[in-house]
Amino acid sequence: MLRDQFPGLNNQVHGKPLVYLDNAATAQRPLAVLDAVNGYYLHHNANIHRGVHAMSESATELYEQARGSLARLINAPSPKDLIFVRGCTEGVNLVAQTFVRSRLKAGDEILISHLEHHSNIVPWQILCEQTGAVLKVIPMNEQGELVLDDLDRLLNARTKFMSVVHISNSLGTINPVKKLIKAAHDQGVPILVDGAQAAPHIKVDVQDLDCDFYTVSGHKMYGPTGSGVLYGKAEHLNAMPPYQGGGEMISKVTFESTVYNAVPAKFEAGTPNIAGGIGLGAAAEFMLSVGLERIEQRDHELRIYTEQALQQVDGLRIIGTAAQKSPVFSFVIDGVHAHDIGTIIDHYGVAVRTGHHCTMPIFQFFGLAGSCRASLAFYNTEQEVDVLVESLLKAKAMFA
Amino acid sequence: MLRDQFPGLNNQVHGKPLVYLDNAATAQRPLAVLDAVNGYYLHHNANIHRGVHAMSESATELYEQARGSLARLINAPSPKDLIFVRGCTEGVNLVAQTFVRSRLKAGDEILISHLEHHSNIVPWQILCEQTGAVLKVIPMNEQGELVLDDLDRLLNARTKFMSVVHISNSLGTINPVKKLIKAAHDQGVPILVDGAQAAPHIKVDVQDLDCDFYTVSGHKMYGPTGSGVLYGKAEHLNAMPPYQGGGEMISKVTFESTVYNAVPAKFEAGTPNIAGGIGLGAAAEFMLSVGLERIEQRDHELRIYTEQALQQVDGLRIIGTAAQKSPVFSFVIDGVHAHDIGTIIDHYGVAVRTGHHCTMPIFQFFGLAGSCRASLAFYNTEQEVDVLVESLLKAKAMFA
Amino acid sequence: MSDLNLLYKQAILEHNRNPRNFGKPDAWTHHAEGLNAICGDLVEVYLTIKDGVLEAVHFDGESCAIATASASMMTEVTTGLSVAQWQARFAQFKQMMDKRSQDQTFAELGQVSTLVTVKKFPSRIKSATLCWYAVDAAIHGRPTATTE
Amino acid sequence: MSDLNLLYKQAILEHNRNPRNFGKPDAWTHHAEGLNAICGDLVEVYLTIKDGVLEAVHFDGESCAIATASASMMTEVTTGLSVAQWQARFAQFKQMMDKRSQDQTFAELGQVSTLVTVKKFPSRIKSATLCWYAVDAAIHGRPTATTE
Numbered sequence A, B: 001m002l003r004d005q006f007p008g009l010n011n012q013v014h015g016k017p018l019v020y021l022d023n024a025a026t027a028q029r030p031l032a033v034l035d036a037v038n039g040y041y042l043h044h045n046a047n048i049h050r051g052v053h054a055m056s057e058s059a060t061e062l063y064e065q066a067r068g069s070l071a072r073l074i075n076a077p078s079p080k081d082l083i084f085v086r087g088c089t090e091g092v093n094l095v096a097q098t099f100v101r102s103r104l105k106a107g108d109e110i111l112i113s114h115l116e117h118h119s120n121i122v123p124w125q126i127l128c129e130q131t132g133a134v135l136k137v138i139p140m141n142e143q144g145e146l147v148l149d150d151l152d153r154l155l156n157a158r159t160k161f162m163s164v165v166h167i168s169n170s171l172g173t174i175n176p177v178k179k180l181i182k183a184a185h186d187q188g189v190p191i192l193v194d195g196a197q198a199a200p201h202i203k204v205d206v207q208d209l210d211c212d213f214y215t216v217s218g219h220k221m222y223g224p225t226g227s228g229v230l231y232g233k234a235e236h237l238n239a240m241p242p243y244q245g246g247g248e249m250i251s252k253v254t255f256e257s258t259v260y261n262a263v264p265a266k267f268e269a270g271t272p273n274i275a276g277g278i279g280l281g282a283a284a285e286f287m288l289s290v291g292l293e294r295i296e297q298r299d300h301e302l303r304i305y306t307e308q309a310l311q312q313v314d315g316l317r318i319i320g321t322a323a324q325k326s327p328v329f330s331f332v333i334d335g336v337h338a339h340d341i342g343t344i345i346d347h348y349g350v351a352v353r354t355g356h357h358c359t360m361p362i363f364q365f366f367g368l369a370g371s372c373r374a375s376l377a378f379y380n381t382e383q384e385v386d387v388l389v390e391s392l393l394k395a396k397a398m399f400a
Numbered sequence C, D: 001m002s003d004l005n006l007l008y009k010q011a012i013l014e015h016n017r018n019p020r021n022f023g024k025p026d027a028w029t030h031h032a033e034g035l036n037a038i039c040g041d042l043v044e045v046y047l048t049i050k051d052g053v054l055e056a057v058h059f060d061g062e063s064c065a066i067a068t069a070s071a072s073m074m075t076e077v078t079t080g081l082s083v084a085q086w087q088a089r090f091a092q093f094k095q096m097m098d099k100r101s102q103d104q105t106f107a108e109l110g111q112v113s114t115l116v117t118v119k120k121f122p123s124r125i126k127s128a129t130l131c132w133y134a135v136d137a138a139i140h141g142r143p144t145a146t147t148e
């Protein structure tokens, strides 16, 4: 069974079987990923790129194969279009500082959406502070869907860049990114898509989307922590200055001047997270072998089941009811604060997240300080959803 | 035996037992480190900081304990003075962009040394390009030691920052950093020390050194890839703006303005390399349990032995003959290019590095394109050094 | 689930249901907000300090039962104290809630002492301490306190 | 060590010992350097192109036996070719050295074909191809070629 591939799911918490519903924060990893990480440390433990000895060669090969696996997963034209990063946060910061910064003057605009994770807000705020540019926001409605009526006005001659989340980590909303990308391009505006929550759940095809940049976090797509990938169109990557300076990203250094290496090395200064990259490649291969259709199908089943199951809890209100939605459920319960719910159901083995989920503006919109969030992955089961519901009923009873 | 703790050393290469002498590129990791990484993935697989559930709590605790272990290893006043980074390269870039950049105007100077790794050159070149500042270099002599005669002139009123390597990765030279730090401070100049090669080999005490910043790479000190630590004096860290923007580094976000979190969170945007940080903590604990005195003693024995053993190879010239030296041996052999040596001895199981070792200016000084480098760690043996020497004799014979 | 009952004792549930000195008063001299980013707790405190005495201590905001009960108990124990006395109580409270300390309580803290059991739930300690840090911020003229 | 002997064949060792067309000529029309950052190989090529013909091809630099022998062989095979012919040889050479291709050789490449065995040593392929990329850079007026 697929679930057996994930040893982390076998844990007990407070003497109860773990019910892991915090997948949007970080996923569990399959054995294939752990084996790849350990395989590197045990049998190919060497630095990459710069070695002539056998282990350095095989480590380099594994690392570059991993890049290839990720390119296949998101259908990038070439593995060279992928830069290994620590995660989505670094991906966004890299694009902000190396691609966007030099294009901005005071008064220019950057367009994001109300559904963004802090990782796709703060780097732009920092950039605005550095350049005098202005941050604009596509609004959202009570369902947690973007309102595109004003898009024509928001995307204007001052707009120099756009960055939107593919799937909201807080509400599960699946944004119409293809449409947004087209709208941006119609105005000549390049666009980054934050795929942190999309890559683990749906088929991503960067060529079909035609986005300029796409970024994913390894730890959310069943890969190691500290791994991730930024895809960029080759024309952009070739033209961009480097992000960090250091070894591996240069081809010649003198104290007077330095010649940078070709893409993607130009953006991978220093020794990378080699084990992380190799593990992430294994995660991509794992997902391809499970099949994205199967993952999407299972997500759909779990979403429907959970939506109905949660209705058994009186006074529970789901925040985020978009028509297109991933199996992520943010909710509040009358009379019981999210934080208390989290603590109580943890005692029944149920792991959920509470708070603002790094999306404070979403909760400001709803007039809430935060929510309880149950986020599912394809390895979750209907039985686990039942345990969630039971534990919520117990939390309610405690506060009755 | 200590050596048994390092499973990577048991490999065979081309049918020969591995002789791993590429430790300056990356070290082997002890079982304790692999166990810590796997332990996280198997039993504490959750995101940190933001969770109320049990696994998130224990993951957070392990991560913060690791920070504590590293603080103990380098004797930092508080774990809060340590920022987790990907490695030394990121550490230097972070300091350049957040601490130094805003202090520079055109014509100001940054002082480094001729012994620097590209990671401690290129970030400063990029910064000079961004600000119009000028890079100055402490020269070195034929032994590969820094020449400090002109230090008074080099450290002047225009000098706004200094950054020097503690131990050279190419030549093994141990720099008199305490003296350099004092000289910098006498001029009111803050100073960063690149400890990539020092942390794995010698006792580092940042309080005794009194440096402003100190950075280490996890993968070189027997820890996981993609891990590392930047130490900074609290007064600096508190005053510096953040590096990357994202989750976890903020305490409040609205679209209008954002309040940053306290140090060290302010500098750790996004989901960090959790497994890497925990593994690095285990590496620090491992080193403390072996004992730095024992490591230093073993280094010394191996250095003396290797120095003598290499004299058996006619025409071999050691590059870098500093009085204070780590067991790192860069050498060239008459009539055999380093790259060919590397390939040939690899066939006898011996892993060394060839080329410029990310220190092109050092080899420009010596009029060489590169060298062969054997870099030892405390777990290497005299027998392994003998295999190196035999294999070098065979390489010579092949080209005779 | 006896552990849970230790956390959600009757006293805490009762204060949570009927928080004392809750709501924004008409006037105050000092104000600060306390934020716990981890869980979305928000506590606002409003002080009336006259001649160095905390004549009134009110709070509101949206927070969990622990934070609400703690704030409610805190207002009861600290109203009428001099600023210096308040500092002394705060020191005692911090000592009591320190993870590394023994389960020591202080008579001066009155019912606040019942919060000592929160230490069994490390992730909830910050909920309990939030309002105290907010008052400290207000007294010192800082607009915001965040729990570290 | 038969593998090693495949790499360091007599032909290669001989060209390494006595490289042809080695040394900076007095005059040239095109020049570029080839850098292999991985191993510190540096090859400089000097071309004299007249009326679209490579009348002279020289090289120097400090490089390993594979890079030196490859450059030496390359100068022998390419001197006298038209630029168009050179491009065709370069294409064949790239095909021959492509890791993914079969061990196919081309008669037109003459002794250069003996380099096909370098493919058994993936980390050394770049040594063998360096000089060809440098000539390509020189022809196109680029100062530097780096092997990817």
Ligand SMILES: Cc1ncc(COP(=O)(O)O)c(C=O)c1O
Pocket (backbone or CB within 6 Å): A246, A247, A269, A270, A271, A272, B024, B025, B086, B087, B088, B089, B090, B117, B119, B120, B165, B167, B168, B169, B194, B196, B197, B217, B218, B219, B358
């Ligand atoms: C002296 C020195 N500084 C900096 C670095 C860069 O370290 P990393 O590649 O881990 O970022 C290295 C490693 O090669 C080094 O040896």
Ligand SMILES: Cc1ncc(COP(=O)(O)O)c(C=O)c1O
Pocket (backbone or CB within 6 Å): A024, A025, A086, A087, A088, A089, A090, A117, A119, A120, A165, A167, A168, A169, A194, A196, A197, A217, A218, A219, A358, B246, B247, B269, B270, B271, B272
């Ligand atoms: C939608 C979204 N974007 C960005 C991020 C940031 O990813 P990371 O923390 O891996 O850098 C996250 C993760 O929390 C996310 O859910």
